[in-house]
Amino acid sequence: MLSERRLQVLRAIVQDYVGTEEPVGSKALTERHNLGVSPATVRNDMAALEEEGFIAQPHTSAGRIPTDKGYRLFVDKLAGVKPMSPPERRAIQNFLEGAVDLDDVVARTVRLLAQLTRQVAVVQYPSLTRSTVRHVELLSLAPARLMLVLITDTGRVEQRMVDCPAPFGEASLADLRARLNSRVAGRRFADVPSLVEDLPEAFEAEDRGTVSTVLSTLLETLVEENEERLMIGGTANLTRFGHDFPLTIRPVLEALEEQVVLLKLLGEAKDPGVTVRIGHENAHEGLNSTSVVSVGYGSGGEAVAKLGVVGPTRMDYPGTMGAVRAVARYVGQILAES
Amino acid sequence: MLSERRLQVLRAIVQDYVGTEEPVGSKALTERHNLGVSPATVRNDMAALEEEGFIAQPHTSAGRIPTDKGYRLFVDKLAGVKPMSPPERRAIQNFLEGAVDLDDVVARTVRLLAQLTRQVAVVQYPSLTRSTVRHVELLSLAPARLMLVLITDTGRVEQRMVDCPAPFGEASLADLRARLNSRVAGRRFADVPSLVEDLPEAFEAEDRGTVSTVLSTLLETLVEENEERLMIGGTANLTRFGHDFPLTIRPVLEALEEQVVLLKLLGEAKDPGVTVRIGHENAHEGLNSTSVVSVGYGSGGEAVAKLGVVGPTRMDYPGTMGAVRAVARYVGQILAES
DNA sequence: CCCTGGCACTCTTCGCACGCGAGTGCCAGA
DNA sequence: TCTGGCACTCGCGTGCGAAGAGTGCCAGGG
Secondary structure, X not given: OOOHHHHHHHHHHHHHHHHHOOOEOHHHHHHHOOOOOOHHHHHHHHHHHHHHOOEEOOOOOOOEEEOHHHHHHHHXXXXXXXXXXXXXXXXHHHHHHOOOOHHHHHHHHHHHHXXXXXXXXXXXXXXXXXXXXXXXXXXXXXXXXXXEEEEEOOOOEEEEEEEOOOOOOHHHHHHHHHHHHHHHOXXXXXXXXXXXXXXXXXXXXXXHHHHHHHHHHHHHHHHOHHHXXXXXXXXXXXXXXXXXXXXXXXXXXXXXXXHHHHHHHHHHOOOOOOEEEEHHHOOOHHHOOEEEEEEEEOOOOOOOEEEEEEEEOOOOHHHHHHHHHHHHHHHHHHHHHO | OOOHHHHHHHHHHHHHHHHHOOOXXXXXXXXXXXXXXXXXXXXXXXXXXXXXXXXXXXXXXXXXXXXXXXXXXHHHHHOXXXXXXXXXXXXXXXXXXXXXXXXXXXXXHHHHHXXXXXXXXXXXXXXOOOOEEEEEEEEXXXXXXXXXXXXXXXXOEEEEEEEOOOOOOXXXXXXXXXXXXXXXXXXXXXXXXXXXXXXXXXXXXXXHHHXXXXXXHHHHHHHOHHHOOEEEEOHHHHHHXXXXXXXXXXXXXXXXXXXXXXXXXXXXXXXXOOXXXXXXXXXXXXXXXXXXXXXXXXXXXXXXXXXXXXXXXXXXXXXXXXXXXXXXXXXXXHHHHO
């Protein structure tokens, strides 16, 4: 087990390294943090920490830098979440309140997160599966061709074409529209399937085929999670990554372009609070030298989507976690209001 | 005036430099292209070309590299557009045909362009202003609150909330919906204002306020060009930019994040064919060392939006122009079909 | 008049040796 | 268990010299 002082040394190393981006040596440590012991003692502690795999030296006789394991310990035990200051909170709120629609909310959130953390921000559009239906609209485009429009409580709109097996009259259409809405409006997506199950039975035999088709299209739309979209911002911050940068930055940019990868990345975080994945904890290879800080957000009490930032493992974890948490909270509020 | 051979020398310099990324000297030139003259002669020509500002040397006694002006001449006079090979065309078509909706078309187009050109691809969503209305839908969300949904021929959907000055009955709503659609369905956005001008007069006095509100919201949506969206891809290709990269790449990433800048960039190109803006010809400072190759695309004969790529001024212009043109053509086809 | 070969000159780049400084590991003593 | 001291190891920056690439200019030839 590590003594209290050794943990302090680790904390000091992480803090210094995050600040200076340079390997930190025993002497510098004792000067900048008053640990009350001499460099020689710190050296012993460092040797122990290295033995345990929390820190490493880039080359012999250079300072130490934290390993992924070291950051993990730092995040779990040595540092809390740094709350935003009141002025910062107000700024966040003001900035988000100017949004006019869902796209704008997401766009503003991305920019805000990127600016606050000076890292790459990723915001997932509110997911369909956990939200509720505001309205379902059916339009007749041609005798046997309908358009289905689904409007969610988060303001998102999805549309689908429906090719009917048989012509469908305006009266039937109005009937279906009314019945459909009376059943599903305000209900959660997850509940919709059971609510509309017996709907075809209320129609004449000739219309049932079309009704079934419409319903299955609706259900398809509801479960189509692969349609989940993301917005990314602050990629220019990647240039602050490090000195060895062409090699580091490329796989990150590639990973960021693959929405599937990012969605999986965000999705993995099951923790109700802020989740941190450090370096090799990220499944995707290109992100092995980055950390991902993410959290769920939602319009009500429940999370409907995730947002987060991607940055170098050498990042200010308390500050980043605080910013991510605060932004998620305020976005949730904005979504609940609209 | 420049002699024919001097133009050939310039062409050779551009081609070599694009290939090798290194300043090209007189000796190498005569070896790789059989110009039929000696290095000494080429040197004289180079001196003349430098005098005229078409090429420059990074430092004394290094080879020459083309200037923006040199590339301009190359693009305008010395090189054509390199057409895609039949297999490439087929590949483009196949890839785009798999798209299921507008978002998917745009996403695939971006990926395709980025892959073909190995540069950053930018695709503008089909613009509202030049397309036509497929359908307008009105939903009653609350007694004095409507939702207006606009569906375009390119499959795009826009929705807006409308707060009515007075409650609006279901009958009036249906009436308005029917009248609105009979007037504007299938018409071009630009024609809509004059088509609905006198619509309020057909309604009872008590409803006119609401009708006017709805109409002005509709017109607002139509002209709201600032809502034009973009999709960007292939940013990982920025890593191939050059050796001096952190400095070059940063402003480019920043510019790419500012949609306004990009939209203006694409919008500037008025040429009906492929437009090339080289280096300092780009108004935005961050893009001074990049070239933008863009072209309009559309579902019918007319362009409704732009797409293009952003790359280093040292790029394969003929190939890039060919790829951009081909992709635009096929996207247009796909949009026309759907 | 234009092209050519030759020659001197300029710069950059690379390799190499050297010295400096930061940092470590270890040991003996308090 | 902590401390001060000491020898050792590397990485990094510097300076210098040689090599190489490329240029500009000039005199001669078609």
